[in-house]
Amino acid sequence: QMQLVESGGGVVQPGRSLRLSCAASGFTFSTYGMHWVRQAPGKGLEWLAVIWYDGSNKYHADSVKGRFTISRDNSRNTLYLQMNSLRAEDTAVYYCAREPKAALINWYFDLWGRGSLVTVSS
Amino acid sequence: EIVLTQSPGTLSLSPGERATLSCRASQSVGSSYLAWYQLKPGQAPRLLIYGASSRATGTPDRFSGSGSGTDFTLTISRLEPEDFAVYYCQQYGSSPITFGQGTRLEIK
Numbered sequence: 001q002m003q004l005v006e007s008g009g010g011v012v013q014p015g016r017s018l019r020l021s022c023a024a025s026g027f028t029f030s031t032y033g034m035h036w037v038r039q040a041p042g043k044g045l046e047w048l049a050v051i052w053y054d055g056s057n058k059y060h061a062d063s064v065k066g067r068f069t070i071s072r073d074n075s076r077n078t079l080y081l082q083m084n085s086l087r088a089e090d091t092a093v094y095y096c097a098r099e100p101k102a103a104l105i106n107w108y109f110d111l112w113g114r115g116s117l118v119t120v121s122s
Numbered sequence: 123e124i125v126l127t128q129s130p131g132t133l134s135l136s137p138g139e140r141a142t143l144s145c146r147a148s149q150s151v152g153s154s155y156l157a158w159y160q161l162k163p164g165q166a167p168r169l170l171i172y173g174a175s176s177r178a179t180g181t182p183d184r185f186s187g188s189g190s191g192t193d194f195t196l197t198i199s200r201l202e203p204e205d206f207a208v209y210y211c212q213q214y215g216s217s218p219i220t221f222g223q224g225t226r227l228e229i230k
Contacts, residue, residue: 004166013156043223044210044221044222044223044224045159045167045210045212045221045224046221047218047219047220047221061218062218069142095166095167097167100169100172106171106214107214107219108155108157108172108212108214109153109157109159109169110167110172110178110179111166111169112166112167113166113177114142114164114165114166114168115166
């Protein structure tokens with residue numbers, strides 16, 4: 001059964017850092033591009049970052065560029081999101097999501113995790 | 123950036139009725155690169171439609187997508203109890219990819 005499971009969320013003070021993880025199982029993780037998407041309370045979905053299947057390319061949304069970094073460890077079947085200099089407006093549920101086709105970036109998502117809640121508050 | 127506007131914000135219907143959800147783009151979505159997702163609290167979001175009208179694997183055939191250019195529609199022909207959720211459209215034809223603000227489909 002294909003699955004993505006996020007972890008690492010919690011309550012963090014403004015200005016601090018947090019790293020989210022996304023564990024993949026049931027498919028060949030190393031052949032799929034991966035994304036992070038978030039949803040702030042009462043808001044819609046916001047795309048954050050993409051990483052190619054082999055880690056060769058990565059892009060971040062302007063809203064998080066320079067503060068957040070996407071990465072992956074294909075030997076551990078795990079995707080990461082390093083979040084630095086966190087702000088109150090980063091409070092959201094963070095989802096990892098998979099590209100629909102191996103070795104391609106189509107920019108939509110056919111498999112999602114259940115999300116991990118990050119709350120930035122003093 | 124392409125802005126997607128979904129309407130209505132909330133749709134109240136009864137099981138067995140037909141639901142029509144709209145997604146309008148501020149500029150043309152290239153190659154009909156539009157997807158629809160279903161979100162339920164505490165669950166993983168689910169891809170329903172991609173390429174404006176192609177059903178994703180496992181999407182029941184009561185769900186259909188249509189449209190091109192700037193106007194897109196998700197239709198649920200006969201609502202089942204499990205269809206009551208929030209639906210989002212997403213365009214992936216232009217960078218940055220963007221989502222609509224969502225339509226909440228609630229039981230009347």
